[in-house]
Amino acid sequence: MYKEQIDAYIDGHREEMLEDLKTLVRIDSQRGKSQEGMPFGEGPAKALAAAQAMMDKYGFKTRNYDNYVVTGDFNEKEKQLDILAHLDVVPVTEDWTVTQPFDPLVRDGRIYGRGTADDKGPAIAALYAMRAIRELGVPMEKNVRLILGSDEECGSSDLRHYYSIEEEAPMSFTPDADFPLINIEKAQLQRPFLAVFKADGALPRILQIKGGSKVNVVPGKAHAIVEGMETAVLQEAAKTVEDETGIVFDIRCEEKATWIEAKGNSGHASTPEVGNNALTGLLMLLSRLPFAPSDGFDKVKAVAEMFPHNDYNGKALGVDMEDEESGSLTMNLGIFEYSPERLSGHFDSRAPLCATDENLTEVIRQKMLGYGIVMEAGKLVPAHHVPADSEFVRTLLGSYELYTGKKDSRPLAIGGGTYVHELERGVAFGCMEPGVDNHMHGDDEFMEIDTLLTSAKIFADSIVKLCTK
Template sequence: MEQMIVDYMPQVKDFFEAHRAEFLEDLAKMIAIDSQRTEAKEGMPYGEGPALALAKTLEIAAGYGLYTENWENYVGIIQLDDRKERKLEILAHLDVVPEGKDWTVTEPFVMREVDGKVYGRGTADDKGPALAAIYALRAIKELGISLQQGVRVVVGCDEECGSSDLDYYWTKTSPAEMTFSPDADYPLINLEKGRFGVKINGTLPKQTGVIKIQSVQCGTKSNVIPADAEAVVSGIETEAAEALLSQLTAETGVEAKLLAEGDALHIALKGTAAHSADPDAGNNAATAMLQFLAKLPGEDFAMVQKLHDIFPHGDRHGKAAGIYGSDDESGEISVSFNILNIDEAGNLFAVVDSRTPISMGEPDLALLPEKLKAAGYTAETSISAPHYVSPDTPLIKTLLAHYEEWFGEKGECIAIGGGTYVHNIPGGVAFGCAKLNVDNKMHGPDEFAEVDQLLVSGMLFTTAIYDLCR
């Protein structure tokens, strides 16, 4: 294996270096399309943006002589030829999370290169890695490297909102013998925690006091820790609200702004966005807002106070919720309260996203719905099992060998809290393209990818594909 990698490295390296500018031009075209999921349209199950992104990506691939198919705007496939059989499948996605606020380097959908990094929504998650995989097929084709078995790059359109694109895909075909997704960190992820989701509904008691909660809006995606939270409260003196917000800022670290409009006070909190699989990386504006609301005086807010008791700000591992757990292989459970909405009628809706160690199951999580019920809420839960692949598989051994050759670093398996595109695929692993200890600001403002990291990933994919499919 090592001799094969060394023999092909110069050719592959030269190819990617020669096409660096072209790679970035193609990536800029992909980044320019806002491909977050929106309301479905005829022939566009995830809205216009993902469909446009898929069309552009397939156009780019076809322009290099690769075989492409659009599967009803759920996914697209890219291959060297039109064969149906394939040994290896590479799963990437083109949809993105909302652009968010507070970008400083560029606009979210205008890619900009600065100091060897490209900024823009999707550069790291996952358009950049998707293009690296496509360029690996292009390199194989243009360098005349012969494969005996097939390889397919699948580009999907709904990874960020539940991967229903793959659900559709698997109704039309079966998984390949080997699968990896370049939508995570190097070296290689073979263990993904389970996922425990909770949708919370409740109707707050009719507000009879002077102070009233008019509306609350925090968060938009179940898997994104919200950086922003807004509320409108009436009947409270500005000075009293300012005092509560000053205390809140000191306790939570969020920024707070207050705007008075007649009897109403508009409150805006600013935290730090992060992926919900790593809540320690963010500062949750939703739980900060919940803490502020729980401090409002009066019996009208008892239900809100009980909800805050279950999800206090800074408790990111479910201790107050009664579901804390940990193991040596996968670490602690993570619990992230990511959406909180209250309308003028007092209807409350919230979403919690938790990532569970491989040692935890449904009985270990049962106390949280019970606590919510006792507090006056209903809880709709969903559970997905953890995903684990033995490090001894040929796929893992081959990918790590190529990683070590190209990056000059020890290849090893790691565990994560997030669920990747391969979570439900037997034997599937996540492989690249980000460095493990580099914060690419995925799901936050100023998302970026290192250009050299993407290009070397493409080189690695090229030689690994050959080794696995020759």
């Protein structure tokens, strides 16, 4: 009923919308040192203040929650919908080429700058959706609240603070992910493991293995130090493994030991197939070499057997599973260290809705115990799931289809977590379009301006439908 007026309003406020986004992008809101009244430092607090000033200017009732989040309410009626976006940003490098990270630039239908895609641009799209409805006088039977946080990139403690004060709305979405909509975020199992054994000095032997620094990252590099192994044997085995895996090995001989450097490609643990795990490639190589028999070497071979290279789905561990709604389990060995007396590691699994502690956690624990390796106690972090056939999800998808012309769109399941992971009734809805690389978290981050405007229209249509029923 109000589509034409909303569309015209958003298109007519294009330049003003971009100027407001530029105002936010110019603020370096990387997390800083906590100060009194500024839990995440000066930058995030400045971004919250600027956003609150915008919402005040456009007639929304605002509140600052101790510089964790600021909110803007459409009206004083019963709250129906929360929209959650964040104003903090990830660190930047000096390698930007189009412009500097906090000097926004419009060029060729895009706006460049840190936060344009994640998540200041989507925050502005949501704000202008609410502004359009308000200034057009669209009658709203219930309230929508815009919640702007400042710690999403470092753990979302901002939302924990907010929800210690306020209750979750009947419906919530965050424009900090992909269209068409994400309604399932897989369960997570991140567990350390350990084995201790007696050192054995027989040669050849492994002195050290080390790879990975974060469990949720596919290690792009790893190294080992060995002694007593003939260089020709190392080089021949390395060439074979290189051909099989694409991992590149650099072998460097020193006086008493030989260094083996492995180089693959990093990636996120939720999509391990996108990377090329240097650590599992290195373990594959080491397990094939003729080291002297020892308890330590047996344990290295056991880890290589449990986490074989390119086993993205946990088949070797006996936990390969999938379901129609949420897809397949993923597995990533993210951290591993070895010395002649002990080894330790840490894996990351993203599991479908069918996963339980019985068919996942305990299966892995028992598998490791069979090799004399102990997994630290802990349980599966439950999956997040909002039913695809709920009225909320169907309404949002309907708005997306209305503006994109795409039919029969289906909600997505992902291995990662979004800003609404802890909310019972929250989904992720935009603003990224499939197939578009916005360089999110990278150099030269950008948002396509047409996508920004379309997102604002989609959000406005959704708000009207959800809050006038």
